[in-house]
Amino acid sequence: MRNMSEGEMITTSEGNLEVPKNPVIHYIEGDGIGIDISPVMIEVVNSAVDTAYGGNREIRWVEVLAGQKAFDLTGEWLPEETKNAMKQGLISIKGPLTTPVGGGIRSLNVALRQQLDLFACVRPVRWYEGTPSPVRDPGAVDMVIFRENSEDVYAGIEWEEGSNDVRKVIDFLKNEMGVDKIRFPDTSGIGIKPVSREGTERIVRAAIKYCIDNDKQSVTLVHKGNIMKFTEGGFRDWGYELAKKEFGATELDGGPWCTFKNPNTGTTITVKDVIADAMLQQVLTRPREYEVIATMNLNGDYISDALAAQVGGIGIAPGANINYDTGVAIFEATHGTAPKYTGQDKVNPGSLILSAEMMLRHIGWDEAADLIVRGMEGAISAGTVTYDFERLMEDATLLSCSEFGNAIVSHMA
Structure with missing residues (x-):
């Protein structure tokens, strides 16, 4: 033995x-x-x-x-x-x-x-009963955040202000891409925010599978696609497309929200989206409406720590x-x-x-x-x-x- x-x-x-x-x-x-x-x-x-x-x-x-x-x-x-x-x-x-x-x-x-x-x-x-909390009803918080870990501004693709590399990047943006929106080009650091379809699909897939396996009723895509239309907006659109393509979700009342049946329990699962700044309000005012969250790197960092504060802090x-x-x-x-x-x-x-x-x-x-x-x-x-x-x-x-x-x-x- x-x-x-x-x-x-x-x-x-x-x-x-x-x-x-x-x-x-x-x-x-x-x-x-x-x-x-x-x-x-x-x-x-x-x-x-x-x-x-x-x-x-x-x-x-x-x-x-x-x-x-x-x-x-x-x-x-x-x-x-x-x-x-x-x-x-x-x-x-x-x-x-x-x-x-x-x-x-x-x-x-x-x-x-x-x-x-x-x-x-x-x-x-x-929330664990008895844990001190700054909110009146910490027990209303019961969520799981799926934060995409490999992309977004956390990819670390950036150049320091005043460096030769940042000058090359700014010159390329101005001369080759016609970008004229850098307010102070001579004193700017520059970063790049990659968000891909593949990266989005695998985090949203993981969140939806968790929702199915744990008999939850909703997955919320959190983004700032109203401002960053091709990165965070892409995340939102690709997330919905993934839900339809792989889980058979159909649009609810003309979309973009969509629903599908949990194959294990028959429960209806809703896939929805919320703008990131609104989400930071709603986790305080309407936390019971959210169970599983799928989001990008920076948003996920903010939201997970903000939620942790509601139930006692990152110490727990x-x-x-x-x-x-x-x-x-x-x-x-x-x-x-x-x-x-x-x-x-x-x-x-x-x-x-x-x-x-x-x-x-x-x-x-x-x-x-x-x-x-x-x-x-x-x-x-x-x-x-x-x-x-x-x-x-x-x-x-x-x-x-x-x-x-x-x-x-x-x-x-």
Whole structure:
């Protein structure tokens, strides 16, 4: 009998994950508070898996290096060995990473997404009872944002003001393309915003499939196509076309909204669109009208963090970056490294723990994921929380980072 602790690799077959009882999961500890939250996350996940499956399943955790720790040990911020391990192992989880000083990689998080083509940033946002919130009805928020990860202004195609390259770009735009709308051409930096049909189709497809699999009733395309007609407007149009072409959607009352029947449940699913600035209002005023959101990179960044604020902040907001075609996925804390709190065992590990809950659900270990949700709800409802929540709650008990992890485990039973 094979020793379960050795671990086996997760594989794919016909587009589906094949998960052994002892899967290898690669993890990046993370910079700053990563040293505090990652061990707590691992303890919580191990407890949930052991409780759910009575010792018949076990995760084999294998650390890989990125960020400051990688640079200190190898001289590289993002070693090839790390990327190869994450690609081969398919499923990984990471703490927050610092931004390297100097040239080269602008953002390690963006570099991982781009180099592994993790085109879908998936951010579920919901409220846990007892969590302090600045809005009157945070429980009305229950959405999943599918943010396109590989295109838009985040592609990093830009040129610095005053450089020879930016002069070439501006001269080309003026002389070859007849562009006369650059107000101050001599002092402008220039960026390019690529948005493609293929990129749009794969993020909208992922959002609609999620809607079907989880029996949701709507997918909302969020864009600024009223202003940027060929990029964000293209996103809107291509999204509707995809819904019609691949899911049999038909126009509602003359369009552009369209509907189709969930093939699993028969429920009607509506595909609709909202202008981005209006969406930022409506997630506050009418949050119950939205369930699954598909949007581009910049809009998705704004909307997911704004929604997180409504339910308690990014300290408890999970996230994942996924390629649904290759099966490669990285689950991650959505907050930063918070270096001033490093090693103090103080911060809220909730974001990384709930990202691990997403990971467990993604590999089909729903029973363990459910235990983490139960533990999180129990700990917060009991008022046993870390400092960021304790200062906003009445009669709460202040816990350290590791103590909060223990509280989650104690409420799993």
